[in-house]
Ligand SMILES: [Ca+2]
């Protein structure tokens with residue numbers, strides 16, 4: 001049987017109804033993640049968000065990487081063919097809520113183009129379009145069988161609240177020990193908040209006694225911004241921690257302001273109830289399919305223990321049985337030591353798989369041996385739910401915060417030829433599309449975008465850019481530049497993703513199968529993993545080294561013959577339980593066991 005015939009036999013029929021789309025479990029999806037401001041501009045009329053004046057008023061400056069560039073929801077709708085052509089079955093849309101257009105100290109201003117500085121949690125930011133545009137997006141995506149995941153934030157709002165004590169200098173974190181709730185300005189200060197027993201007693205009665213917020217700083221809302229937040233309860237400083245900027249350590253990790261962003265008192269039942277109302281409302285109104293949860297590890301576990309089941313119940317009531325929630329728990333580790341805790345204690349259903357990304361970067365954009373994957377996969381056991389949770393966790397190789405894989409490849413191998421850089425980036429994507437987890441492509445990676453680093457440096461537009469530090473980028477796998485639109489369905493990385501996405505759709509073992517680690521080593525070289533579902537084995541082999549590899553790889557004793565699904569595979573096992581694998585430098589193969597003739 002030819003490969004094409006084999007694939008078409010195995011392919012499930014395309015979903016035709018919304019119920020069929022929603023019946024798909026999370027691990028069946030391939031996610032495409034984009035920031036709408038940076039994807040496609042479908043309406044130049046909204047580029048300034050209906051605001052007047054210069055960039056400090058409107059937030060719009062397409063020549064500056066830290067301001068709005070004009071992309072919007074209409075543009076996203078117009079490019080659904082492009083997204084679907086890559087094989088993506090779900091879109092993670094960067095935050096669309098109404099933001100504070102511009103914030104930051106004098107000379108350091110930037111805009112809320114990324115969406116993470118929310119003032120109104122109930123409506124779409126006018127730079128990105130309207131609630132009607134979002135409804136049209138969800139409907140158009142669903143009609144194609146594509147799910148829509150929103151990017152939500154409960155940890156903080158925009159930076160509106162200021163403190164009298166530090167209007168002209170950084171507000172350093174003031175701890176509960178140094179600034180207890182029942183004294184103003186330190187242990188020797190006047191008595192306030194009598195009877196408030198601290199933020200760990202999370203009852204309405206207790207928080208009713210927290211009425212004076214001047215324990216650490218004197219918070220105030222600058223003139224003109226008193227009612228800027230929606231819903232209105234968000235304008236009350238009582239619902240914020242007000243202890244100054246987080247250092248990302250100790251108690252400040254959950255209690256501190258994220259670079260000035262007003263950190264919500266997520267221990268307070270009123271805040272929990274308010275957030276359940278807000279985001280439950282988006283489920284009710286738009287029937288979206290999941291949430292990516294920003295800054296999840298900076299919120300106390302008790303909040304998630306209440307919020308997650310409430311959202312699941314809301315989604316079920318709306319007829320969405322596989323509502324997918326994945327938290328951003330950033331980690332530098334190559335295993336799940338940090339991220340797993342938040343599935344066990346917080347009860348977050350899944351987290352974005354930072355350890356997977358870190359392991360790919362260390363091996364494909366580095367010199368770590370392939371045994372790094374052993375530590376990664378062994379630690380799947382740490383998640384609540386174990387391997388099944390890892391299988392539903394979104395994997396990625398690049399993103400808008402941590403930078404693109406191509407950047408790290410170039411940094412690690414500055415003398416590598418262009419074809420080697422491309423092979424490494426393709427190899428990382430091949431790992432993501434075939435190993436356990438939900439592949440999550442970061443917009444622009446499929447066009448060979450590189451960038452100069454992290455954050456703003458990794459947020460190039462797919463439409464023509466006017467940012468000097470983007471225009472001088474040398475892209476991978478193409479002669480194109482950022483001066484033109486890059487929606488090229490023939491780009492080699494786009495084609496790789498599309499090809500492997502088809503394979504993933506055709507092979508349930510690649511989506512739902514277990515994993516057996518077959519071969520790994522202390523140096524760059526062969527990584528071999530079998531994915532097995534109901535006795536069907538698909539062998540994955542990756543060569544992370546610049547030399548060819550040839551090795552005997554263990555397989556199931558019954559896997560006697562193989563079809564080449566990608567790369568090149570031996571047609572037959574050498575003996576029951578062993579197959580010869582031969583791989584050129586920096587390449588991969590996918591071999592599906594078939595009945596021996
Ligand atoms: Ca626009």
Ligand SMILES: [Ca+2]
Nearest residue numbers: 159161260262
């Ligand atoms: Ca603030």
Ligand SMILES: [Ca+2]
Nearest residue numbers: 254255263298
């Ligand atoms: Ca927090």
